[in-house]
Amino acid sequence: MAQxxxxxxxxxxxxxxxxxxxxxxARRIDPAMTIGVFDKGEHISYAACGMPYYxxxxxxxxxxxxxxxxxxxxxxxxxxxxxxxxxxxVDFDAREVVIRVGSEERAYGFRKLVIATGARAFRPxxxxxxxxxxxxxxxxxxGIAIKTRLAEKRPKRIVTIxxxxxxxxxxxxxxxxxxxxxxxxRMESVAMSMSPFIRERIITTLQKNGVTLVxxxxxxxxxxxxxxxxxxxxxxxxxxDMVVISTGVVPNxxxxxASPLAxxxxxxxxxxxxxxxxxxxxxxxxxCATVPHLxxxxxVYMPLGSTANKQGRVAGLQVAGVASEVxxxxxxxxxxxxxxxxxxKTGFNAADAEREGVPAESVTATWRSRAGYCPKxxxxxxxxxxxADTRHVIGAELAGTDGAALRTNxxxxxxxxxxxxxxxxxxxxxxxxxxxxxxxxxxxxxxxFVKRGM
Amino acid sequence: MAQxxxxxxxxxxxxxxxxxxxxxxARRIDPAMTIGVFDKGEHISYAACGMPYYxxxxxxxxxxxxxxxxxxxxxxxxxxxxxxxxxxxVDFDAREVVIRVGSEERAYGFRKLVIATGARAFRPxxxxxxxxxxxxxxxxxxGIAIKTRLAEKRPKRIVTIxxxxxxxxxxxxxxxxxxxxxxxxRMESVAMSMSPFIRERIITTLQKNGVTLVxxxxxxxxxxxxxxxxxxxxxxxxxxDMVVISTGVVPNxxxxxASPLAxxxxxxxxxxxxxxxxxxxxxxxxxCATVPHLxxxxxVYMPLGSTANKQGRVAGLQVAGVASEVxxxxxxxxxxxxxxxxxxKTGFNAADAEREGVPAESVTATWRSRAGYCPKxxxxxxxxxxxADTRHVIGAELAGTDGAALRTNxxxxxxxxxxxxxxxxxxxxxxxxxxxxxxxxxxxxxxxFVKRGM
Numbered sequence: 055m056a057q058x059x060x061x062x063x064x065x066x067x068x069x070x071x072x073x074x075x076x077x078x079x080a081r082r083i084d085p086a087m088t089i090g091v092f093d094k095g096e097h098i099s100y101a102a103c104g105m106p107y108y109x110x111x112x113x114x115x116x117x118x119x120x121x122x123x124x125x126x127x128x129x130x131x132x133x134x135x136x137x138x139x140x141x142x143x144v145d146f147d148a149r150e151v152v153i154r155v156g157s158e159e160r161a162y163g164f165r166k167l168v169i170a171t172g173a174r175a176f177r178p179x180x181x182x183x184x185x186x187x188x189x190x191x192x193x194x195x196x197g198i199a200i201k202t203r204l205a206e207k208r209p210k211r212i213v214t215i216x217x218x219x220x221x222x223x224x225x226x227x228x229x230x231x232x233x234x235x236x237x238x239x240r241m242e243s244v245a246m247s248m249s250p251f252i253r254e255r256i257i258t259t260l261q262k263n264g265v266t267l268v269x270x271x272x273x274x275x276x277x278x279x280x281x282x283x284x285x286x287x288x289x290x291x292x293x294x295d296m297v298v299i300s301t302g303v304v305p306n307x308x309x310x311x312a313s314p315l316a317x318x319x320x321x322x323x324x325x326x327x328x329x330x331x332x333x334x335x336x337x338x339x340x341x342c343a344t345v346p347h348l349x350x351x352x353x354v355y356m357p358l359g360s361t362a363n364k365q366g367r368v369a370g371l372q373v374a375g376v377a378s379e380v381x382x383x384x385x386x387x388x389x390x391x392x393x394x395x396x397x398x399k400t401g402f403n404a405a406d407a408e409r410e411g412v413p414a415e416s417v418t419a420t421w422r423s424r425a426g427y428c429p430k431x432x433x434x435x436x437x438x439x440x441x442a443d444t445r446h447v448i449g450a451e452l453a454g455t456d457g458a459a460l461r462t463n464x465x466x467x468x469x470x471x472x473x474x475x476x477x478x479x480x481x482x483x484x485x486x487x488x489x490x491x492x493x494x495x496x497x498x499x500x501x502x503f504v505k506r507g508m
Numbered sequence: 509m510a511q512x513x514x515x516x517x518x519x520x521x522x523x524x525x526x527x528x529x530x531x532x533x534a535r536r537i538d539p540a541m542t543i544g545v546f547d548k549g550e551h552i553s554y555a556a557c558g559m560p561y562y563x564x565x566x567x568x569x570x571x572x573x574x575x576x577x578x579x580x581x582x583x584x585x586x587x588x589x590x591x592x593x594x595x596x597x598v599d600f601d602a603r604e605v606v607i608r609v610g611s612e613e614r615a616y617g618f619r620k621l622v623i624a625t626g627a628r629a630f631r632p633x634x635x636x637x638x639x640x641x642x643x644x645x646x647x648x649x650x651g652i653a654i655k656t657r658l659a660e661k662r663p664k665r666i667v668t669i670x671x672x673x674x675x676x677x678x679x680x681x682x683x684x685x686x687x688x689x690x691x692x693x694r695m696e697s698v699a700m701s702m703s704p705f706i707r708e709r710i711i712t713t714l715q716k717n718g719v720t721l722v723x724x725x726x727x728x729x730x731x732x733x734x735x736x737x738x739x740x741x742x743x744x745x746x747x748x749d750m751v752v753i754s755t756g757v758v759p760n761x762x763x764x765x766a767s768p769l770a771x772x773x774x775x776x777x778x779x780x781x782x783x784x785x786x787x788x789x790x791x792x793x794x795x796c797a798t799v800p801h802l803x804x805x806x807x808v809y810m811p812l813g814s815t816a817n818k819q820g821r822v823a824g825l826q827v828a829g830v831a832s833e834v835x836x837x838x839x840x841x842x843x844x845x846x847x848x849x850x851x852x853k854t855g856f857n858a859a860d861a862e863r864e865g866v867p868a869e870s871v872t873a874t875w876r877s878r879a880g881y882c883p884k885x886x887x888x889x890x891x892x893x894x895x896a897d898t899r900h901v902i903g904a905e906l907a908g909t910d911g912a913a914l915r916t917n918x919x920x921x922x923x924x925x926x927x928x929x930x931x932x933x934x935x936x937x938x939x940x941x942x943x944x945x946x947x948x949x950x951x952x953x954x955x956x957f958v959k960r961g962m
Contacts, residue, residue: 425558482839485843
């Protein structure tokens with residue numbers, strides 16, 4: 055090994071949300087420490103979740119998706135940032151990272167290390183996946199590639215493989231551009247993380263907006279002939295001018311897998327509420343790491359931007375000696391907009407609880423978003439789930455059009471604070487006719503359990 | 509005393525939200541008990557909070573504001589309802605209520621009693637208050653009277669006395685009808701229940717919408733000459749075609765004041781979380797009663813429709829023997845819409861905390877409603893208050909235009925569950941660019957305390 059290029063007090067691998075949050079917070083507390091950030095891509099700190107809106111044309115310039123100005127960050131915060139720099143191995147005993155830049159390998163020392171390498175799109179073992187006009191959407195370069203190709207090729211028809219939230223957001227973007235859109239999903243339905251009651255609203259919304267859904271279909275291959283693609287499934291072959299695959303992500307941890315770091319079954323790095331790994335002075339944050347789930351206390355892999363920012367911030371503060379800073383964990387809160395349908399989920403639904411061995415009871419409820427006499431009152435569809443033994447609230451899903459998603463956050467707070475359903479049923483939530491009925495939808499859903507218990 | 513007309517298992521005095529909820533829940537549990545409801549007004553169970561929207565013309569028919577169909581309720585639920593029936597005294601030993609209907613007094617016996625007489629508009633001691641075209645807004649008849657008079661007189665200018673939430677909602681209604689609107693308020697500002705930071709947004713909104721504010725002005729008299737009114741204040745006399753007075757409410761409890769019932773200093777009936785008064789088998793609910801405040805544990809008088817419904821429901825269930833049903837109390841959550849400004853408050857602001865002797869710290873914060881790159885992102889203005897000793901979250905105020913009010917409910921849950929500011933700062937709230945930035949506004953405001961503590 056060549057001599058070290060430089061020794062850093064803090065070395066950060068990965069310059070997206072988690073990594074840049076860590077660097078930024080460490081610098082805020084400690085103006086003196088040396089900090090180096092290495093990222094294998096072209097961009098730092100881009101807003102991955104904004105890409106469907108960029109592709110849809112609602113955000114004109116990809117630069118708007120870049121949260122941190124690289125040059126300004128380097129100059130003002132005195133942080134070294136190297137792009138096109140991929141970590142190839144870490145020697146935890148020697149406290150050294152080997153980074154490949156172009157064809158060259160360089161060694162850098164560290165006192166503290168934050169691993170924030172994120173995740174990449176899962177590539178299903180599918181024949182023909184390398185055909186031209188087959189895309190993945192994960193990093194900003196992917197987003198730019200899709201948008202560029204849309205403008206060049208002006209596709210009439212796109213097949214999206216995978217009916218998770220990102221696939222659904224993409225379908226909305228494509229339909230907004232007037233493109234025929236087919237979602238092909240191997241499982242029995244799209245949005246399989248949601249309960250059947252809420253899923254039904256999602257499916258209705260997709261169909262109303264002209265999205266073709268092909269579900270429960272084994273996906274066998276992608277074929278290509280003369281610029282035209284075909285997605286070959288158990289339910290027939292679907293023609294397409296472009297294909298986008300969105301079938302989940304895998305953590306970028308291969309280069310570490312032989313190390314003494316602790317991983318979970320999905321090869322995500324296990325961290326605690328201080329973003330600490332099992333190795334001293336080594337932290338991990340964001341889409342390459344697990345996070346504690348407050349309902350079960352288990353470490354789970356649930357990569358989301360909101361979690362990446364929190365874990366990154368805590369990692370940076372811990373590195374800088376702010377030991378009190380803790381992100382205790384998630385309850386699994388997520389929002390997604392699907393055309394005009396707002397969807398929110400937090401905690402467990404009945405299926406999640408069963409999978410985790412938590413004794414659960416669920417109700418569904420349909421309520422109004424505002425006082426019934428308000429002309430703008432809309433329906434809110436809800437599921438609410440409790441631990442059947444303790445009566446603690448453990449989950450909710452909401453769908454609708456008038457603040458449905460935001461209302462999920464009340465239940466997120468209730469879950470995190472271990473509130474019982476009886477407390478939630480009488481929780482003093484705000485009331486005014488333009489915002490809520492006199493019994494808030496969340497109160498109303500919770501009352502269903504209370505009434506049932508009589 | 510004449511012989512009793514009838515003996516009821518449950519007698520309810522007052523047929524609005526609280527009283528009708530009690531009757532309805534008692535009947536649901538117990539199909540056999542005899543139930544009688546007596547209300548002194550013309551209507552039962554009307555939506556008082558909807559009246560500004562009825563006056564504004566957004567709700568065409570006053571019948572839409574009636575939540576419960578009287579005849580249907582009588583027939584299907586087998587409940588006697590008598591309107592124009594005012595309770596004049598209660599003999600708690602004899603378990604008998606004397607009701608005046610027209611000029612006649614009738615006695616009714618009860619086994620259980622629910623007092624839900626509500627509140628009436630406070631009439632300030634103001635010379636000229638009985639002049640024609642001077643209105644109060646409290647019950648549905650008041651609302652109909654104002655709307656009828658607006659149509660007849662087509663006023664050019666209205667002076668509203670009182671700058672509380674109802675006065676502000678009325679100002680919006682009048683401006684929407686093209687009427688010059690002046691709010692006259694004795695205190696230094698309108699919306700005095702809010703912190704100065706949020707109040708500033710409210711004032712800006714009112715002024716932008718052409719409402720004239722006269723604050724810190726002693727109000728001396730209303731004068732009338734030839735159909736024109738003048739509101740005489742320390743800041744001059746303000747001409748008006750109509751005057752509406754909205755200066756708070758007083759509980760309707762005079763007929764009980766000499767009884768052994770326990771009252772608070774404002775003559776509201778003191779009840780616990782089961783809506784029980786100090787007398788056995790006697791319950792009170794809604795705007796004539798106190799409610800426990802979860803931050804201090806004290807009984808407070810804070811009459812709101814959401815509380816009336818909860819207390820009424822609990823009273824009815826307790827009467828029917830469902831002892832487990834408890835409304836533990838409020839945290840003081842309120843919403844108000846002022847033109848396009850959404851405003852929410854929960855718990856205490858700094859001034860509230862000082863008044864209650866709670867050691868407090870507050871921050872203000874301005875954040876975005878959505879990811880910064882979303883074209884529809886709006887500013888959210890917030891105050892957040894904690895108990896300085898325990899770091900428990902004790903209050904929040906939010907104002908803005910894109911879900912600001914609904915976001916207050918997250919903090920309501922946090923207060924009720926005794927969450928610390930450190931937990932709120934890292935609470936796992938939903939994220940998607942069309943609904944929230946990656947750090948939710950509530951997280952962001954809470955982080956200000958956390959950062960300050962470093």
